[in-house]
Amino acid sequence: MRLPTLDDIRDxxxxxxxxVMRTxxxxxxKLSQLTRAEVFVKYENMQVTNAFKERGALVKLIGLTDAERARGVIAMSAGNHAQAVAYHAARLGIAATIxxxxxxxxVKVQATEAxxxxxxxxxxLVSDAxxxxxxxxxxxxxxxxxxxxxFDVIxxxxxxxxxMLEDVPDLGMMVVPVGGGGMIGGMAIAAKGIRPDVAMIGAETKLYPAMWAALRGIEMPSGGNTLAEGIAVRNVGHLTTAIAREVVxxxxxxxxxxxxxxxxxxLTLQKTIAEGAGAAGLAAMFTDPERFRGKKVGLVLCGGNIDPRLLASVLMRELAREERIVAIRMNLPDRPGVLxxxxxxxxxxxxxxxxVSHRRTVLDIPAKGASLDVTFEARNGRHAEAVCDALRARGYGVMRLQSY
Structure with missing residues (x-):
């Protein structure tokens, strides 16, 4: 089993x-200030298919013989590899099934069909596909x-x-999302071949810790609904695991x-869209901040294909976590002017x-009372509590609710 080399990657x-765009x-x-590291971002979400997968897919397709192209290609993917294969197969006149x-x-299904x-x-799951x-x-x-x-995809x-190293030669660390391991495997070979001292750190969702477990020789359960479905992989590859053991x-x-x-x-600081898998590297910095503090860190924003409805939900949930959107409940006397x-x-x-939700017909309040749920916007948690204190000072009992 031959592993790719630095020369293979340069080829x-x-x-x-x-x-393929040089992103x-x-x-x-702003991310540097947030993490107390010197952060650089590789914007692979700017590719035509909005993800890094175009690179490996194109190398693979270019290498097919005329007979192989005539047979057509098939791929399995949760979305980004699918779009990459579909896009470049169409450009090369190859029939593709995904x-x-x-x-x-x-959004990923429609883009692939397009x-x-x-x-x-x-x-x-991807493994079922x-x-x-x-x-x-x-x-x-x-x-x-x-x-x-x-081999070619890696x-x-x-x-x-x-x-990344051509643009920032003195980079100290690369933090790379990990699903099956193709991206971190190829990147680690390239980075270590040029700069052996560059630290290669993977970021894997805790719900699907396949590579983390493989490198430690242990079994770990995988499963659950994750925002990072693009890296929700239960079975890592043979090639990628062998590479990771050497250079990750x-x-x-x-x-x-x-x-x-x-x-x-x-979205809010960089004004760019990241899907869950694409944001995993930054999530790793949030998870283990001391590891990265003071270091020159390169993040790969590897994909931006996220469902708009899901993105809106994530934004609202973060506003709730920051107490900029607050939900409260009050039991009130049912009389004019209270609202x-x-x-x-x-x-x-x-x-x-x-x-506002105003209810009179519930049994856990008096017959002459009402229940009022109010969701309001505040500047921060301290301001939200000041609003609640103003209501309490007027004699209203206020209970904070979990929203979103």
Missing amino acids: AARLIDGR PFVAAP VMPVTTPH HGARVILEGE QEAAERISAAEGMVWVHPYDD RGQGTIALE DDIVLVEEPMIERAVNAY GDIATLIGSAGGNILE
Whole structure:
């Protein structure tokens, strides 16, 4: 089993030059201030398909023989590899079939179909889709394009690290999202080949710790609904695991609230969209801040394909966590003027009412009373509590609720 080398990755860079965007790798002062590290971001969400997967997919497709191209290709993916294969297969005149889990966000399914690929939805997880793709490939004779456990795919993804070190030669660390391990494997080979002292740190969702467990030789359960569905992989590759054992320094497991926080930070601070998997590297910095403090850190924002509804939910949840959106409940006397008085108090204290629910027909309040739920906007937690104190000072009992 031959592993890719630095020369293989440099050859891949020549193959994709001018066919895949050389994305910006620039300083992120606001993220630096937030993490107390010197942060640079590689914006792979600016690719045509909004993810890094184009690099490896194109290297693989370019290397096919005429006979293999005639057979067509098949891939399995939760979305980004699917779009990359579909997009570049169409450009090269190759028929593409993509098998995706039924849980794949609609935005990714629609984008893949828009590139002209035949899309088959099967299974709950990427591993289920892989089994289906292998079965269909054998039955129809198509060429298998694996999303990560493939020599050409791995060396294609490694070109990201070449560009990062060309732009910032004294980079101290790279923090790379980990699913099956193709991106961190290729990047680690490239980075360590140029600068052996560069620390390669993976970021893996705690719900799917496949690579973390593989490197430690232990079994860990995988499963659950994660915002980072793009790296929700139960089975890492043989090639990628072998590479990781040689050149990956460590992997940080990140939990869902940190991924949500990272998605929110990219949008509100950097004004760019990151899907859950794309934000995993920043989530790792939030999870283990001391590891990165004071270091020159390169993050790979590897994808921006997130469902708009889900993105809106993440933003609202973060506002609630920051106590900039607050929900309260009050039991009130049912008499004229009470609602107006409460609205005036909240407004005078600087709160902005977003939603009101006034109920009289519940049994846990007196017959002559009412229950009022109010959601309001505040500047921060201290301001929110000041609004509540103004209501309490008027004699209203206030109970804070968990919103979102």
